[in-house]
Amino acid sequence: DSGVTQTPKHLITATGQRVTLRCSPRSGDLSVYWYQQSLDQGLQFLIQYYNGEERAKGNILERFSAQQFPDLHSELNLSSLELGDSALYFCASSVEGTPEKLFFGSGTQLSVL
Amino acid sequence: GENVEQHPSTLSVQEGDSAVIKCTYSDSASNYFPWYKQELGKRPQLIIDIRSNVGEKKDQRIAVTLNKTAKHFSLHITETQPEDSAVYFCAASSSGYSTLTFGKGTMLLVSP
Numbered sequence: 001d002s003g004v005t006q007t008p009k010h011l012i013t014a015t016g017q018r019v020t021l022r023c024s025p026r027s028g029d030l031s032v033y034w035y036q037q038s039l040d041q042g043l044q045f046l047i048q049y050y051n052g053e054e055r056a057k058g059n060i061l062e063r064f065s066a067q068q069f070p071d072l073h074s075e076l077n078l079s080s081l082e083l084g085d086s087a088l089y090f091c092a093s094s095v096e097g098t099p100e101k102l103f104f105g106s107g108t109q110l111s112v113l
Numbered sequence: 114g115e116n117v118e119q120h121p122s123t124l125s126v127q128e129g130d131s132a133v134i135k136c137t138y139s140d141s142a143s144n145y146f147p148w149y150k151q152e153l154g155k156r157p158q159l160i161i162d163i164r165s166n167v168g169e170k171k172d173q174r175i176a177v178t179l180n181k182t183a184k185h186f187s188l189h190i191t192e193t194q195p196e197d198s199a200v201y202f203c204a205a206s207s208s209g210y211s212t213l214t215f216g217k218g219t220m221l222l223v224s225p
Contacts, residue, residue, distance in 0.1 A: 002156060033212065042217035043157070043202060056212050090156065100145045100206050100213060104156040 003027065006091050006105035014113055018079040021108045023091030025072055029103075030096060031055070032074040034066055037088040037107070049074055081112045115140040117205050119216025126193050127224055134219045136203035137185040143205040146179060146186045147213070151200045160201075161188070193223045 003026035013019055025032050034046040036059075045058035049068035060066075063081075068074045078085060088109050092102040116139040126132050138146075147162035163170045163177045163186065170177050174193075179186040190197055200220050204213040 002158075043215040045212050045214070048212055058212065100147065101159060101162070102157075102213060104158070106156050 002103040002105065004091060004093050004103050004105035006108055008108060009106065010109045010111075012111045012113065013081060015081055015083060017081050017112075018077065019081065019110065021076040021078070021089055021091075021110075023074045023076070023105060025074070025091075025093030026095075026103055028096070029093035030072065031094045031099060032068055032072070033092040033094070033102060034060075034074070034076050035090045035092065035104075037090060038086075043090070046076070078110070083112050086110055086112045115143060115205055115207075115214040117203060117214050117216040119203050119219055121219060122217065123220045123222070125222045125224065128193060128195060130193055130223075132190045132193055132197070132221055132223075134188045134201055134203070134221070135185060136187070136205075136216050137183075138205040138214075139184070140205070140207060141184065142207040145206045146177070147204050148175075148177060148188050149202045149204065149215075151202065151218075153199070157202060190221075193221075195223050195225055197221060198223045 005024040007022045030051045033048045036044045046060040047066050048056040052068050063079050066076045088107045090107045091105045119136045144165035149157040150160045151157040174191050176189045200218045202218045203216040206213045
């Protein structure tokens with residue numbers, strides 16, 4: 001167990017819908033990262049937050065948004081869902097001082113039907 | 114931005130053989146190169162990493178080598194065991210708060 005908690009584990013929804021994925025980082029970690037994993041694209045970086053502020057943005061679609069709350073948990077919001085958004089979404093956190101060493105949560109498997 | 118290429122995409126070996134996975138990166142400023150192992154249905158987990166001031170690092174049966182001039186790094190697993198079967202990802206990042214860029218992964222299958 002990495003200490004990073006993600007909910008829900010599985011999510012099944014329909015095209016056009018909106019969902020929210022939740023992540024709690026390890027105790028003491030200020031950074032939260034969101035990655036999307038699909039079979040053909042590997043692990044794609046979406047967005048990073050540090051202590052409530054957006055730190056870096058990757059290949060995140062405009063239909064997707066995220067935020068980090070004062071208690072450091074983070075939410076990834078996916079809207080106007082398309083079939084191609086079906087993927088495994090990972091959250092990760094890192095230790096202060098070693099931002100490159102990521103500890104991943106168990107992921108949320110999103111299926112858009 | 115950084116681009117990481119990883120080869121091969123799949124690798125099948127017999128138990129006890131060695132396995133080598135290779136990655137190349139594009140950004141000469143990158144200086145941190147981790148390897149993650151992802152078992153089926155599980156999260157990626159860091160197994161070994163190397164920084165640009167080191168050419169090689171070993172941890173029991175796994176080792177990583179780095180050639181900064183050629184901008185490539187490799188994962189070596191010796192005496193492979195069935196429990197080594199997993200997807201392995203290489204990654205690269207530069208200093209500070211730069212994010213990791215991952216390769217597309219190598220599925221390693223170790224047959225008994």
